[in-house]
Amino acid sequence: MQAFLEAFRAALASLMAHRMRSFLTTLGILIGTASVIAVVSLVQGFSRSISDQFADLGSNTLTLQAYTSFADASLGKENRLDFSDVDLLRYGIAGVGDVVPIMAVPANGVGYRGRTAVPQVIATSADFTVVRGLYPQAGRFVVASDDKSRRRVAVVGTKAIEDLELPEDPVGEYIRIGAEWFKVVGVMEKRGELLGFSQDNLVIIPFEVGRAMTGNEVRPRMSVSFTAQDIEDVEALRERVKRAIRIAHKLKPGQDDDFRVEAADSFVKQFEQITGTATAVVGGVVGISLLVGGIGIMNIMLVSVTERTREIGILKALGATRRDILVQFLLEAGLLALLGGLIGIALGYGAGLAVASAIPNFPPAQVPLWVVVAAAGFSALVGVVFGIMPASKAAALDPIEALRYE
Secondary structure, three states: OHHHHHHHHHHHHHHHHOHHHHHHHHHHHHHHHHHHHHHHHHHHHHHHHHHHHHHOOOOOEEEEEEOOOHHHHHOOOOOOOOHHHHHHHHHOOOOEEEEEEEEEOOOOOEEEOOEEEOOEEEEEOOOHHHHHOOOEEEEOOOOHHHHHOOOOEEEEOHHHHHHHOOOOOOOOOEEEEOOEEEEEEEEEOOOOEEOOEEOOOEEEEEHHHHHHHOOOOOOOOEEEEEEEOOHHHHHHHHHHHHHHHHHHOOOOOOOOOOEEEEEHHHHHHHHHHHHHHHHHHHHHHHOHHHHHHHHHHHHHHHHHHHHOHHHHHHHHHOOOOHHHHHHHHHHHHHHHHHHHHHHHHHHHHHHHHHHHHHOOOOOOOOOOHHHHHHHHHHHHHHHHHHHHHHHHHHHOOOHHHHHHOO
16 A cells, blocks of 8 residues: 555655646547546536426326328428317226327417417317416416316416516416417416527416317317326326327227327437437537547557656666566556546536527536546546556666666
């Protein structure tokens, strides 16, 4: 242990004696590590933001939505759900809890006192708040009696309020959706942006009102969110729903589904898989610069061995073993890379924060601990690997020949 500490002290003293050369040598490692950390911090921050968005849905929430294959879409075909699917989920499948249809309502803009905006208009039912985990921050949400009486009421998002220049508290105001007037009864809580799109630029109306506004079209653009009564029954329920919908859509054995049934956490898992792959690919590409930095370390260490040949001869003459010389030069190479890695981690995180703050509505950068540990460890490993050749050359020098070296 004492020999190791002495070798560490000697390696550190050697690096400090040539500060500028040490800095330039480690620059490749520094830039490579900073690039990796900056890229990973942005991807991880974005991934965390998406995960948080879906976390509110709950692990017992599933969504039924239409699916159109690329081949069908290229032929102009679009699969959609119909209202009988909603009834089937609500009354025909055991284990289904709350059922919330969510229908896009075609409207030629939303108007208020001469101003017009184009928010997303959706029609849904009272259980939307429970199933989707979204609640009004002012006023109330759509209730069951609004559906039964087809009452013209609306709940608006904060972005829609801003675009229409509604009062700060718009409850009680009247807005025009298409050709009909609706009374604002609530304001949805602010959610921000997701994948560059505002989640607050919406107007929500009762489902039956939206159904009437579509002319009772049998197959509107619609999805259905529903909960499982038993959280342990989610996967079994998914399969029951798939079988029931296939029968309802008259799909033959071997014929592909024209719908998808997804659990809330499956969206998160799919996105995490995508971001994980992106992180690995981008990190791997950027990490090539670490290898370039390692070659720079090896080059400088070989020069250092040549310069210090007489010093090595003196050390061996005083009793230093081959192992002592090897450890000292490996420690120098490892310290060069590790210092560059640590500085690169700090600079990379700072760069990630700066880029995230410079992009409007981009989530803050996140650097997981495993990334920091991996970056520092890999940097040190690069130094040691590329320092083996110079260290071996130094350790193999003959003391007599080394002392004669000019």
